[in-house]
Amino acid sequence: MSFSPLALITAAIAAWLAIGVAGILKPRSLRVVRVLFPIGAAVAVFLAIFAFAALRSVPEARVLPLGLPDLPFHLRVDALSAFFLLLLGGASAAISLFSSGYFRAGEGTAPGLICLQYHTFLAAMALVLIADDAYMFMVAWETMALASYFLVTTDHRLPEIRRAGFLYLLIAHVGAIGILLCFGVLQGGRGDYTFEAMRAVSLTSFWPSVAFFLALFGFGAKAGLLPLHVWLPEAHPAAPSPVSALMSGVMLKTAIYGLLRVTFDLLHAQQWWWGAIALALGLLTALYGVIFAAAQTDMKRLLAYSSIENIGIIVAGIALTILFHAYGKPLLAAIALTAVLYHCLNHAFFKSLLFLATGSVLHATKERSLGKLGGLIHRMPWVALLALVGTLAMAGLPPLNGFVSEWLLLQAFLFTPTLPQSFVNMLVPVAAAALVLAVALAAYVMVKFYGVIFLGRPREPHLAYAHDAGRRERAALLWLGIGCVLLGVFPSTVIAGIDHVNALLLDTTVSRAGESNWLLLAPIATERSSYSPLIVLVVIVSVVLLTIQLVHRFWHGRSRRAPAWDCGFPLQTPRMQDTAEGFGQPIRQVFEPFFRMERHLPSPFDDKPRYFVSATDHLWYWLYLPIARGTEAVARLAGLIQRGRIGVYLTYSFVTLLALLLFVR
Amino acid sequence: MSAAALLSQLLQVAIALLLAPLLVGWVNQCRAWLQNKRPPSLFLPYRTIHKLFVKDAVIADNASPIFRLMPYIVFGAMCCAAAIVPSLATALPFARAADAIALVGLFALARVFMALAAMDIGTSFGSLGARREMFVGFLAEPALLMVLFTASLISGSTALPTIVDTLAHRELAIYPSLAFAGVAFTMVSLAENARVPVDNPATHLELTMIHEAMLLEYSARHLALLEWASALKLFNYSCIGLALFFPFGIAEGADFVAMLGAAPALVLKLAIGGASLAVIETLSAKMRIFRAPEFLGTAFLLAVLGMLVNLLLGS
Numbered sequence: 001m002s003f004s005p006l007a008l009i010t011a012a013i014a015a016w017l018a019i020g021v022a023g024i025l026k027p028r029s030l031r032v033v034r035v036l037f038p039i040g041a042a043v044a045v046f047l048a049i050f051a052f053a054a055l056r057s058v059p060e061a062r063v064l065p066l067g068l069p070d071l072p073f074h075l076r077v078d079a080l081s082a083f084f085l086l087l088l089g090g091a092s093a094a095i096s097l098f099s100s101g102y103f104r105a106g107e108g109t110a111p112g113l114i115c116l117q118y119h120t121f122l123a124a125m126a127l128v129l130i131a132d133d134a135y136m137f138m139v140a141w142e143t144m145a146l147a148s149y150f151l152v153t154t155d156h157r158l159p160e161i162r163r164a165g166f167l168y169l170l171i172a173h174v175g176a177i178g179i180l181l182c183f184g185v186l187q188g189g190r191g192d193y194t195f196e197a198m199r200a201v202s203l204t205s206f207w208p209s210v211a212f213f214l215a216l217f218g219f220g221a222k223a224g225l226l227p228l229h230v231w232l233p234e235a236h237p238a239a240p241s242p243v244s245a246l247m248s249g250v251m252l253k254t255a256i257y258g259l260l261r262v263t264f265d266l267l268h269a270q271q272w273w274w275g276a277i278a279l280a281l282g283l284l285t286a287l288y289g290v291i292f293a294a295a296q297t298d299m300k301r302l303l304a305y306s307s308i309e310n311i312g313i314i315v316a317g318i319a320l321t322i323l324f325h326a327y328g329k330p331l332l333a334a335i336a337l338t339a340v341l342y343h344c345l346n347h348a349f350f351k352s353l354l355f356l357a358t359g360s361v362l363h364a365t366k367e368r369s370l371g372k373l374g375g376l377i378h379r380m381p382w383v384a385l386l387a388l389v390g391t392l393a394m395a396g397l398p399p400l401n402g403f404v405s406e407w408l409l410l411q412a413f414l415f416t417p418t419l420p421q422s423f424v425n426m427l428v429p430v431a432a433a434a435l436v437l438a439v440a441l442a443a444y445v446m447v448k449f450y451g452v453i454f455l456g457r458p459r460e461p462h463l464a465y466a467h468d469a470g471r472r473e474r475a476a477l478l479w480l481g482i483g484c485v486l487l488g489v490f491p492s493t494v495i496a497g498i499d500h501v502n503a504l505l506l507d508t509t510v511s512r513a514g515e516s517n518w519l520l521l522a523p524i525a526t527e528r529s530s531y532s533p534l535i536v537l538v539v540i541v542s543v544v545l546l547t548i549q550l551v552h553r554f555w556h557g558r559s560r561r562a563p564a565w566d567c568g569f570p571l572q573t574p575r576m577q578d579t580a581e582g583f584g585q586p587i588r589q590v591f592e593p594f595f596r597m598e599r600h601l602p603s604p605f606d607d608k609p610r611y612f613v614s615a616t617d618h619l620w621y622w623l624y625l626p627i628a629r630g631t632e633a634v635a636r637l638a639g640l641i642q643r644g645r646i647g648v649y650l651t652y653s654f655v656t657l658l659a660l661l662l663f664v665r
Numbered sequence: 666m667s668a669a670a671l672l673s674q675l676l677q678v679a680i681a682l683l684l685a686p687l688l689v690g691w692v693n694q695c696r697a698w699l700q701n702k703r704p705p706s707l708f709l710p711y712r713t714i715h716k717l718f719v720k721d722a723v724i725a726d727n728a729s730p731i732f733r734l735m736p737y738i739v740f741g742a743m744c745c746a747a748a749i750v751p752s753l754a755t756a757l758p759f760a761r762a763a764d765a766i767a768l769v770g771l772f773a774l775a776r777v778f779m780a781l782a783a784m785d786i787g788t789s790f791g792s793l794g795a796r797r798e799m800f801v802g803f804l805a806e807p808a809l810l811m812v813l814f815t816a817s818l819i820s821g822s823t824a825l826p827t828i829v830d831t832l833a834h835r836e837l838a839i840y841p842s843l844a845f846a847g848v849a850f851t852m853v854s855l856a857e858n859a860r861v862p863v864d865n866p867a868t869h870l871e872l873t874m875i876h877e878a879m880l881l882e883y884s885a886r887h888l889a890l891l892e893w894a895s896a897l898k899l900f901n902y903s904c905i906g907l908a909l910f911f912p913f914g915i916a917e918g919a920d921f922v923a924m925l926g927a928a929p930a931l932v933l934k935l936a937i938g939g940a941s942l943a944v945i946e947t948l949s950a951k952m953r954i955f956r957a958p959e960f961l962g963t964a965f966l967l968a969v970l971g972m973l974v975n976l977l978l979g980s
Binding site: 374375378384392398414425426429432433443446455456457520527528532535536541544551554555557558559562563564565566569572574577583589 | 722729734766784886
């Protein structure tokens, strides 16, 4: 092949930017956008193909003749970048296709402008993944943050959306400072900010730990790690659904990419206690996210909290990789890393699918609150079917994809008792228990999500006029749904791809060590553990078909329709179904200390009884509001010297001059 | 995979399908004896299933395809589980396809579909049952996994055949970790199979039911399949318990003759297990639903304790 993968990837990024610029030429025209977004989707597919080629080839670096004088942009694509580019291409192809049918005129920002922001966002994410120096990385990272900020505030006329966007921008920048400082530590005083130079530097004493925790803080803010997760549940409901899908499905993964790049590529000596701390943080995030997800009543907030949960699981996996790597257990580390990357891929697919499905529901019903939905499976069968795939995948059920990564992670957890430190040996099973609890709760959350939106009877009369998604939207959902099934059914094939990353970062592979083949997944040996989703799927499907056949053959298939029985209660209204609050109530009760609850119960004598409950985050009151109040107090003190009279200001200048003359000379 | 192995695999599933209703009948009979009632026939569950298959199905007006497909999916998942659980023999070919974690996943699949179907009609009891079932499930599932993890730490494997082989060949001594795990497993199985302290299989009292509330709208062949599936679930759980804690007499290898030899041992063990289930159910009272987290939380902690004891003592 005459073109190298990196050149082709760069060309795809340039194509995205060109599409964005083309969109701005006629900003108000919806028709142009309808054409441009599918082209962007095609570019995404090509990007995925190029990335797949790059995954198998040797790392390739190149210097772009752009940037400042003496500070050119360095690009490099290796297996780790290629894997995340593949994820970006695969998920964003569907999201772009969906967007082409989703954005309408008159909803906030003009469509052409959205096209520019959207494609800049995509290009910036791709550039983050192929950046090879800190300068390029930060430029791309900030472009990504800004582009996504503008996308989040598409409906900028609403004050709460502007507020959510501001919060997002603020935390993104707090995180960016952490990353910047991390790179500052990593260059080790040499002043050379290319990743090549950082790899060559070997930091001593406590500096590697400083760099790691700065990276954990900076990338954790982007990923939504506790306690910097608060922007997710605000920004996702505010953003249009394709943007939420892109942010949750893909952008969070760029943070994971950054964390992996810093921890396993740029830093050399991993300490076991980094792993222990990150493990605790990851599991806490996972539990926190899922418990809050169970209590939500807004469908996009629910998904946002569940993204926090998934990021927690991913970070726990990274922590486990660090732990094993530090103790010199390469195979276990490789299994944990495989689980991490696999879960990133899975989450990109099923979470994008679910966010896009909420977009279709939102357009069809104009409702985001779970309490006003219901029964949509009859009106929107396509969306309901594909959302079911995403729901089951996210609930971590075999034979879909969410289960595979959880299975791998549990395998990594289970084979620990060979670590030299007995304290860590005890920690790991307890961590496994917490992980399993989070996964089991995710199933609860997903039943709530799917059951309240799509099943039951419509809670509002106007839902009877809901319409199914358009053809492009359906095609996009179908792409992601098929992705979920294929990723679930052919795990060994996927792992063979992920192994290139394992080989790069850990010098080990999973495929060759175990007894896996395309049918059977056995990372260590079949005697230890094995799983074959394809066989499970085929057996279940064939038993279902066979049972249907046999029942109809031996007995009959007669049935008739009648009103629901419900223990013989005659008056059944849709209001008697469980609401989202009701479904979350047991979780609120069991995990009460996690929430800051405000409850208003009506007294028996109320004419207009009103029940009100709100479950908010303690961290707002324990962390964010004190910081905000402190900032305000400092600002007020600074305000004291601001008098608004020129005489006073001249006095300040005079005093300053005097002080300078006195002390500096 | 040889034809003989496939045949013995099918034999195990067939025996599970046939024995499962009998196990339910036996538990009911024991319970009736203990409660000074005249017992129903041992074969009543078969007759009930047949009767239901003969009847015409009545389906609620706004039932979606999920509602109609669910009984088949749950039945399929339970059959799949019956093929994995080592009830008669350990080295069956299908056991490779799913290990202990995947087995728990299969049970979760059945539970999630059941809860979704219960919400599908949009009645108050259906969604109440779904919520409660998921509530019990999210606590019971981790506890079950922890029990299995304890066993897999002992054997260094999550593959059920290896676990059972290892446990069958240990010396006859009390393993503290297994003792903890055994208690936890008993508690989890009671909850998962809708048995007395958590749920009552005989109740149709509106406010207390969990499992039955989800099946309220089902009739005829769908209900028959669900009854059969829940009998299979009880059978599967009993076999997991027997395989983990009393693996003696189980056939090692997929030998046809050895499996037939293992069948009487299995029946005997199941008879004792079913009788003890009846004793537990008779002796305990049903708890309020919000006591269930305490019960299952205890099971979860016991299982985790079992794991830690295993790591501490190495046994």
